[in-house]
Amino acid sequence: MTAPGPAFSFRSVALSALLPTFVFSIGQGAIIPMIPVIASSLGAGLAFAGFLGGLFMMGELLGDVPAGSLVARFGERRAMIGAAVLCLVGLAVCLLVPTTLGLAIGLVLSGLSTSVFALARHAFMTTYVPLPYRARALSTLGGTFRGGWAIGPFIAAALIHATGEASVVFWVHVVACVLVIGILFVVPDPTAVAAGRVGRGAIERAAIEKAQRAPVNVFTTIRDNRTVLSRMGAAAAIMSAVRSSRTVILPLWAVSIGMADAQTAVVIGIAGAVDFALFYTSGQIMDRFGRLWSAIPALTGLGLSHIVLAFTSTEGLFIAVAVTMALANGIGSGILMTVGADLSPRDDPARFLAAWRFTTHAGEAAAPLLISGITVAASLAVASLSLGALGLVGSLLFARYLPRYVPRSRPDPS
Helix, strand or coil: CCCCCCCCCCHHHHHHHHHHHHHHHHHHHHHHHHHHHHHHHCCCCHHHHHHHHHHHHHHHHHHHHHHHHHHHHHCHHHHHHHHHHHHHHHHHHHHHCCCHHHHHHHHHHHHHHHHHHHHHHHHHHHHHCCHHHHHHHHHHHHHHHHHHHHHHHHHHHHHHHHHCCHHHHHHHHHHHHHHHHHHHHHCCCHHHHHHHHHCCCHHHHHHHHHHHHCCCCHHHHHHHCHHHHHHHHHHHHHHHHHHHHHHHHHHHHHHHCCCCHHHHHHHHHHHHHHHHHCHHHHHHHHHHHCCHHHHHHHHHHHHHHHHHHCCCCCHHHHHHHHHHHHHHHHHCCCHHHHHHHHHCCCCCHHHHHHHHHHHHHHHHHHHHHHHHHHHHHCCHHHHHHHHHHHHHHHHHHHHHHHHHHCCCCCCCCC
């Protein structure tokens, strides 16, 4: 164990560690909920629109393969700048090639960039935040994502209302990426700030630097950790699948019941605000009572909400289900990042976290494809029921394996 340093303060890393994530997430929040709507406007049917919505998650999954190596080799700041540049390329393709093929290519590139961006932040928080504050810190990181996702849809709704074009939302993410690059060039390097704050010894810093220079092979890491990833990873992948399905199935359901594009964006924005409001509460629950008290209610609530959605036919009930999903998801804010951090080695988290994120993103990427396939074979309602049942299975897996691999630590007295 490392000797304790000065008391941890979120303010010490908030600007450099959280602001770029918040800005980047505003852009994501503007475009991702509108992907099925944009795909439909380009002539895609419900099933194909769901497939296109899943390509962003597929890009994230593919990005997990090199993400650990890139962050380890180039460092957090440069990796994130490169990710923002790649995202700009993907957005340019979406804007300049207004076809389903152009949308598909652009979304995959944007997903690749998001994987690198998110891993850099996750590895940093895991390494430098003291264990008693870990869940709250990672829930706060999750909260910055949710904050952006809450604001982005409202910006999207305003622009769609003003222009009448759903594709205008890509410009929101363009501006966000440019701002992120500027922020990363101006603010202090978060790794240097945190290292100076905690006063770690030269030996531990050298070990971390050595680990960051070492090559990271995500598939080798998956093999080395196959037992925990086949159990905890399966539960986490299911949670990711049910979570990511919201971003596809809610817009598709709105299209199926005839809601206007701008109205859909507003509803998703309201749900995002509810989700965002609970991020710190989730962290306090995990730190004080254990990770299980966040994971089980979140996944159970998401599963039941998907089941109810299958029987929804009015706008009022649709709004109620969307908000209920947001409440359940908010209770689980940061749970997957926290459990991944708990399972990873302290001095070299990027290697394990890359494998952990690959596992969770596999579930995330599979959900839209599952929705698309079931919609073709049966209906969108059956797809929603299937995701709901899967969520309940995930709750049972967490109940079975989470106490074994992440025992409840002593509550923080603060």
